[in-house]
Amino acid sequence: MEDKILIKRAQKGDKEAYGALYKKYFQKIYRYCRINTNNEELAKDISQECFVKAYKKLSDFKTEGVWSFQSFLFTIARNMIIDNSRRKKEADIEDYENLQSNEDLYENFERNQNIYKMQKVLSKLDENERQIVILRYFEELPSQEVARILGINDGALRVRTFRIIKKIKTIFNTLYGANN
Amino acid sequence: MEQIIKDYKKVYLQTPIPMGIDEGLMEVLGRIENTPSRPFYYSRIFMTVAVLLLFMTGAASAVFFAPPTSSLHAVKVAAQKFVGNVLPTPTPFELETPGTPKKAEPTTTPTNTPSPTPEKNNQQQNGQNNSNRPNPARSVKGIQNFMLPTVVPQKVNPPVIQGTNPSSERKNENSSQGNANSQEKSNNGKKN
Numbered sequence: 434m435e436d437k438i439l440i441k442r443a444q445k446g447d448k449e450a451y452g453a454l455y456k457k458y459f460q461k462i463y464r465y466c467r468i469n470t471n472n473e474e475l476a477k478d479i480s481q482e483c484f485v486k487a488y489k490k491l492s493d494f495k496t497e498g499v500w501s502f503q504s505f506l507f508t509i510a511r512n513m514i515i516d517n518s519r520r521k522k523e524a525d526i527e528d529y530e531n532l533q534s535n536e537d538l539y540e541n542f543e544r545n546q547n548i549y550k551m552q553k554v555l556s557k558l559d560e561n562e563r564q565i566v567i568l569r570y571f572e573e574l575p576s577q578e579v580a581r582i583l584g585i586n587d588g589a590l591r592v593r594t595f596r597i598i599k600k601i602k603t604i605f606n607t608l609y610g611a612n613n
Numbered sequence: 614m615e616q617i618i619k620d621y622k623k624v625y626l627q628t629p630i631p632m633g634i635d636e637g638l639m640e641v642l643g644r645i646e647n648t649p650s651r652p653f654y655y656s657r658i659f660m661t662v663a664v665l666l667l668f669m670t671g672a673a674s675a676v677f678f679a680p681p682t683s684s685l686h687a688v689k690v691a692a693q694k695f696v697g698n699v700l701p702t703p704t705p706f707e708l709e710t711p712g713t714p715k716k717a718e719p720t721t722t723p724t725n726t727p728s729p730t731p732e733k734n735n736q737q738q739n740g741q742n743n744s745n746r747p748n749p750a751r752s753v754k755g756i757q758n759f760m761l762p763t764v765v766p767q768k769v770n771p772p773v774i775q776g777t778n779p780s781s782e783r784k785n786e787n788s789s790q791g792n793a794n795s796q797e798k799s800n801n802g803k804k805n
Contacts, residue, residue: 448642455638464628477631484641485648551621570618571625605614 436503437496444491451491455484458503461572462510468567469514479517483510504578507568511582550609557604562597569594 436457442450462483466476486509494505555563561583568579580590630637654660676692679685 448645452638452642455641456634459634459637460628460630463630464625467628468625473631477637481637481641481644485644488641488645489648547617547620548624551617554617567625571622602614605617 436501440491440494440496440502443488444494451488454502458506459484461503462506465507465567465572466510466514469511470517475517479510479513483513486513500581501578504574504582507572507574507578507582511564550605553608554601554604558597558600562593562600565590565594565597566601 436454439450439454443454459480463476463480466479466483467473470476470479483506487506490509494500494502555566558566564583565579568574568582569576574582576590576594577587580587583590585593676685676689679689
């Protein structure tokens, strides 16, 4: 069923419709939180709280507007991650190298040398650059939605994306040589 | 490099969820139901009323405590007329203008104290003289009225009794030579 219909039903208090939206987007939101928090429990809590918040704000959501429900959820999740990192000052977001030592979830990272390398490259990027890579290339969101989530305009996003690709190439070359 | 990114993306997209989706959904729906509704003090109506009340209280106190020189005082006077003298008018001093007809008072001694009658009556009595009255806050007399009366200690000389009061003798010693001579003369006169 289309998102708009589900949202309209959920706005009228239909919890089944909201449940359908939850099932559709939970995994996306969870993995986004997981990679940003680097903590399984925290990621679970934030992604669930994100859906609770989204439900409360659902009455304000305009189905005819430019925002898709997906970008609406990603924006809430991103804000919650930022709030959380500010509050706890753990700021694990910066340290992607820690992912390798993480329990069972990323055990296959250790096995795969390429993934380890990518983690290192991501750790060299700053917060906004990493968000662009995750949302644009891993989640494959359209550039307009990524721009909306990050609160920048489309042109700025294109410029930044171009710079990030260049930066990633440079990092790869310095870390692993030009043949990689 | 592209291969590396592809591999990473594959792993990223396969991130397992730590619990069943249905279980998580039940938890979320439970949280939604248990979340208390917004307290009243967050509501726009409450905030608007509270801000309005604060503003009105501030404005009222500004008018009430307005000094007579400020423009707000006119508002206060107008409000008092409207309410009917509910609010007391602070009259820190009254000036006596020359030529003002005074009421016959039971006391015979003329006093400079202001008459106990309210300002309204006083204004009626004074008639057009009030229009010529200077602004008390700006006049010198008005400023003097504000100042507390200074108490000047007066010298009280005790009665001089010959030979008994040592303090008078001491005074005499300290006094000038001329004074001493005159005292001797007077003493001699008394003896004679």
